[in-house]
Amino acid sequence: MNANYRIPGGWSLFWLIGALILAMSALILALNPDTTEAVRSVIRATARSSFALFLLAFVASSLATLVPNDLTRGLMRERRYIGLSFAFSHFVHLLAIIAYGVLNPQFWPGRSALTNAPGTLGYVFIALLALTSFRFASRHMTAAAWKRLHTAGIWVIAAIFGYSFFKRIPSMSVLYAIPFSILCAAVAVRLVGKWAQANKRRQARTRSLDRSSSFPNQLEPVS
Template structure:
């Protein structure tokens, strides 16, 4: 019997997170003084849920190495679902931005192509990572290309989050908090990678002859 079905994981977890994000957006709009302010609040709120979900997925493998426990292993097991939930949250975020542009016509003319570039690159990678998170496209892409795309995409999105918060610090010091979280998450991931490499080296045979024996 698959014990995993008895736990909140897989598509059950995705459904719970997606419904929670939609419910949050609906409540914000319902209690906002007007639709413009409500939509702006949804943009901010979904940016935060996307941030939390992305960096949970981003650091899951590192925590599984650095702090092995049932919880960290469950995070690693559900990393794909958490990543898809992040994509859903950012999809809602994009809808809110589009809606705000319709409600406040001055929004888009005040933005430049250069200012929109990081977000556009981020959404392009989110789309690619989402599509290749399913077996069919992943199989067509191949294991090496899939890994290269997902590692690159995760780091690009992390860099965009870093830049997004860093550039806002001069106007609002509170943005130093999420910026610090991003820096810490990057450090955790790098340390986790180093720890995993060290662990593999310790398990590796001491000389080439022993390695050849294992391969054969």
């Protein structure tokens, strides 16, 4: 990689991101004298870090196709560890939610099963995607099943993020339109990138067939 874009790779990247998330959370807790509000701030902060990491994993392959350079190829190469970092960030987010529920007894009674359903579904898919990112779990799946799970999972998580932002625009703040718009842009990038990848594969197959048809059949008898 170009020295300007050099970043830690593999597990070093994961541990670095994890350490930064924990340091950010600890700093928020230390600086806020109100523990309940501090935990609430951690919830918001880890929601943002999770969203940023998810976006990087979501568009990595498409960016590598549409804008091939050292940075996007490096992003693609580290996609697994970025995805695991997203899962870790959202695990810290979950711990903060649980802690907030303990500190604020009115929190859970004010939420219904329907309200909790999107988040619960999201965590189920996050856990499945994280587990199947390891060989001990993925070896029990076919390649096709693994691909279907990860494709479905990443789109479900994207939809949950989108729903979470969109429902807050009228009720909480119009500023939630910003992450919602960013997510929509990421969806467009991913779709265009997947189309470009499929188009490249079609062109490669066509060229391969053209080359094959340009050579005479060596087994055909010469008259």
